[in-house]
Amino acid sequence: MGDYGQRLSFGHVLTPEAGAPLVGIARRADRIGLELLGVQDQPYQRRFVDAQTLMATVLSATGRIRVFPAVACLPLRPPAVLAKAMATLDLFSGGRVELGLGAGAFWDAIEAYGGRRLAPGAARAALEEAVHVVRLLWDGRHGARFTGRYYRLDGGGPGLRPAHRIGVWLGVTGPRALALAGRVADGWIAPSERVPPGRLLEAQQRIDEAAAEAGRDPAEIRRIYILSGAIGPGPARTFLNGDSGQWVDEISELALGYGVDTFLYDGDPDYLETFALEIVPAVRDTVSRERL
Template identity: 60%
Template sequence: MTQPTRRALRFGLSLAPDASAPLVRIAQDADRYGLDLLGVRDRPYLRDTADALTLMATALAVTTRIRVLPAVACLPLRPPALLAKALATMDALSGGRVELGLGAGTFWDGVEAYGGPRLGGAAARRSLEEAVQIIRLHWSDQNGLRFQGEHHRFAAAQAGPVPAHQIAIWFGVTGPRALDLAGRVADGWIAPSSLVPPKRLADGQRRLDDAAARSGRSPSELRRVYLLEGSIDARDSRGFLHGPPRQWIYEMTELAVGHGVDTFLFGGHPEQLPVFALEVVPAVREQAARERRGLAAGPAGPAGHAAPAEAAPAG
């Protein structure tokens, strides 16, 4: 299992770009509540959804501190050079508040309906690897750029614009071969709780770590992002990430200390954002810090946290 992270924990919101929702206000609330990240889901083929990149730019313009990313960008409908230019522009204009979540593609019927290619698993992974090469090339300060791959090609006399900071690329993938690729070339992994529950998380972490180590990279350099697809309410537990705040505090602390997760994106209903940001997040920060100190204290280890009676164990 991945060793417990010593990174400062980050917390954010995964926002569905429902065009009928008060998207600007939600983004401002996430910023005002002190969250670190705003992830915007990118599924342009769904009816009545706002464009993810346009929403990101708007969110950056009306906030002051929160970082914004596509979580995750739909590569088959986002040519990598154009995606790189858009994100670099947003990063430069916002003073370095952009990251990139990138996926190989899913919901292929929708992708194809919107004019994108339908790719099999191996082809989608190769397309993703090529896209990362183009994006990083575009963000470089080199001249005379040229790339010719199986799925993407790119040529430009000059790169740019250059981002204000080194934008991280986090892969939103779940399959074993895609995790191998993430360990080799990405800066982190975005794992959705619906597809990667705690029982699968340890295996995914090991796969990611092994691939990174084989490539001569330190696994500790990779950020571990967990998408919390659940519901916070006052009723009794209805399973993992479906229950009262104290259950969420327990389960998220276990994910951070026991599973090495260092970043959380809340994917529940925006109406639950105040409880998540103002009640759950501070308690998880405090509890995780306490348990980390206990782990560092010596062989006796920490005084373990006790799960509430209705909490579903996170591992």
């Protein structure tokens, strides 16, 4: 356990509030060198714009940054249709799309929007089936067939092939779901609010053990950490609440001691430049020195 040696990546999580300058924030993130933009997907949230529509708009307004749903709400996004949407966006953007996928949360709201309420074990099984469906369709094979308990493909036409191999990153936190990520996912998305450093090593170990049992190299699984906190002056306070120096120290430790390779700032967009232009270069320098 520890540093897997992956190249570090940095980005931002975009909360899709209808009244926020969303495209402007995305353009700033692109301009200042951030590499990833996650878009929250909560179709039932009345104050939020649609995540997939926003992704398309952001991709057309930027030239370099990669965009992904953080994470797609599977109970309201059938996987075959989701695969087509992500492949389309990837083709139009020249390969700048990844797929963050979750089993579902806020079940009352999902059910109110016509989604099917699932128990935890069933939601996890549906998530695993969805990964298989999405990948089958991205392969572009004719007459793809898949028979699961929750999803199926019955020999329909081939799916649209994306411009590049889209990564499937699972946003999961439970022990069995973490093992699922280790078996089948290209990456794991963890919010710092739900998986603080005190839980991070145990979670990583579950992913690694499951990956090894499946014959996979755990080091090839990306580890994406959503940084919820506040950047501001003054002495160190709680985790991810303090000045730039504190953020540099804590992110560097997450990379070197906890195996995280991708960091997404989920805080006040007014501090986006501070994160990208002060904190990110300092973290890169610190990690590079320690890796020598």
